[in-house]
Amino acid sequence: MNFLARTTLLLLASLVLSGCASVFDAPYVEVEQTPVALSVPDVEIEPEAPAAEVTAEARTYPDIWARIREGFRLEGIDGDAEVQAVAKRFGANGIVQRIAERAGGLLYHVVDAVDARGLPMELVLVPFVESGYSLHAASHAEAHGAWQFIESTAKNYEIGIDRFRDDRRNLVVSTRAALDYLQALHAMFDDWQLAMAAYNCGERRVQNEIERARRRGVAKPGFKDIAAALPQETREYVPRILAVRRLLLDPVEYGVKLPAIPNAPQYSVVEIHRDIDVLLLARLAGLTQDELLRLNPSLKAPVIIGRHNVNLLLPPQAALRLVDNMATHVGPWVTWRMLRITRPATPQEIAERNRLSLSTVLQANPLPEGHYYEVGSTLLLPAGRQGGIDPAQAQRAVLLTRASSECMVLQTCAGDAAKVVPPATVNGLPRR
Numbered sequence: 001m002n003f004l005a006r007t008t009l010l011l012l013a014s015l016v017l018s019g020c021a022s023v024f025d026a027p028y029v030e031v032e033q034t035p036v037a038l039s040v041p042d043v044e045i046e047p048e049a050p051a052a053e054v055t056a057e058a059r060t061y062p063d064i065w066a067r068i069r070e071g072f073r074l075e076g077i078d079g080d081a082e083v084q085a086v087a088k089r090f091g092a093n094g095i096v097q098r099i100a101e102r103a104g105g106l107l108y109h110v111v112d113a114v115d116a117r118g119l120p121m122e123l124v125l126v127p128f129v130e131s132g133y134s135l136h137a138a139s140h141a142e143a144h145g146a147w148q149f150i151e152s153t154a155k156n157y158e159i160g161i162d163r164f165r166d167d168r169r170n171l172v173v174s175t176r177a178a179l180d181y182l183q184a185l186h187a188m189f190d191d192w193q194l195a196m197a198a199y200n201c202g203e204r205r206v207q208n209e210i211e212r213a214r215r216r217g218v219a220k221p222g223f224k225d226i227a228a229a230l231p232q233e234t235r236e237y238v239p240r241i242l243a244v245r246r247l248l249l250d251p252v253e254y255g256v257k258l259p260a261i262p263n264a265p266q267y268s269v270v271e272i273h274r275d276i277d278v279l280l281l282a283r284l285a286g287l288t289q290d291e292l293l294r295l296n297p298s299l300k301a302p303v304i305i306g307r308h309n310v311n312l313l314l315p316p317q318a319a320l321r322l323v324d325n326m327a328t329h330v331g332p333w334v335t336w337r338m339l340r341i342t343r344p345a346t347p348q349e350i351a352e353r354n355r356l357s358l359s360t361v362l363q364a365n366p367l368p369e370g371h372y373y374e375v376g377s378t379l380l381l382p383a384g385r386q387g388g389i390d391p392a393q394a395q396r397a398v399l400l401t402r403a404s405s406e407c408m409v410l411q412t413c414a415g416d417a418a419k420v421v422p423p424a425t426v427n428g429l430p431r432r
């Protein structure tokens with residue numbers, strides 16, 4: 001081999017090796033998209049119960065309120081003076097009517113879930129008091145969604161929380177978890193009022209007060225026997241639920257005009273099995289992104305991850321349109337890259353390695369100046385190196401990163417088999 005050939009080979013080898021070193025030294029790995037299983041469709045619409053399983057009685061309910069009233073089971077409370085006083089106050093200020101209007105089509109899915117388990121319809125009223133039936137609700141104690149779960153309890157009841165979703169704000173997932181929790185509490189106390197109290201302030205607090213009441217000579221303590229020793233919020237919590245019950249039983253007596261809500265689903269539940277941009281999914285369903293997120297505030301990132309089997313609420317026609325359009329869609333499904341940080345890295349390094357501006361990296365993955373991305377963090381970058389970020393999508397990413405700051409510090413998040421809970425949610429408050 002002549003000198004020129006040897007020199008050329010050595011130069012090529014050095015270039016390859018230097019390039020490989022920079023690749024292998026990257027502070028992240030690419031997160032692969034969810035493999036698409038040929039045996040599973042990209043999207044499925046959850047079927048309604050077969051007609052044979054729906055009784056004639058259920059089909060004749062004039063509205064959702066009649067079905068709820070029919071399912072009330074708690075006894076011995078209609079004459080309670082405190083409950084009556086709260087019901088009158090609720091009737092006068094119109095709050096129950098406003099919450100009922102907000103609940104709208106969400107009510108059917110909760111009523112149906114309670115009915116399917118044979119549970120008392122009083123449980124449908126818990127979100128009236130917890131959140132005003134708002135999927136977007138958030139409390140000072142870091143509780144979220146219609147059922148107001150904090151992160152530690154959400155993890156215990158298999159509610160997914162990560163960079164891409166917070167299923168505490170997902171009606172289908174959170175309702176399943178809340179009913180699981182309430183059933184467990186009822187099995188513990190054999191009393192629905194005590195179960196409701198424990199849902200609010202924690203089972204340990206309720207159990208401690210029951211044991212104190214027994215030491216005072218109360219053979220079978222109920223809520224009234226321990227209420228004075230519970231936190232004020234809990235002392236008011238159970239009577240408020242029972243007051244809503246009283247008001248729904250006789251709205252005319254309390255001057256309330258309940259909205260007309262049919263005993264029929266107003267939304268379809270669809271399950272997504274492939275990675276897809278939120279913006280693309282909305283377009284394929286014939287919705288704006290705002291319309292999609294209003295019904296599904298659990299979507300925290302601009303990408304849906306297929307392996308999460310995400311449940312979404314959609315208007316029936318939008319659900320059918322989505323199924324049809326996903327079957328014929330041609331083109332990319334995801335316009336974001338996902339990077340999992342494997343060693344601490346600065347935004348500047350991420351920007352340089354991906355030939356993006358620093359502002360583009362920080363827009364989707366905000367970080368205080370002088371800080372770095374921790375191991376285990378998931379970053380989102382536009383798939384095209386020179387591509388910009390849609391402002392609406394970027395806002396979702398910004399909201400996500402702020403909400404997940406504790407996960408970044410702890411290197412992992414609830415919902416990903418985490419063994420730790422962010423310290424901001426372990427606050428010692430007498431709440432789930």
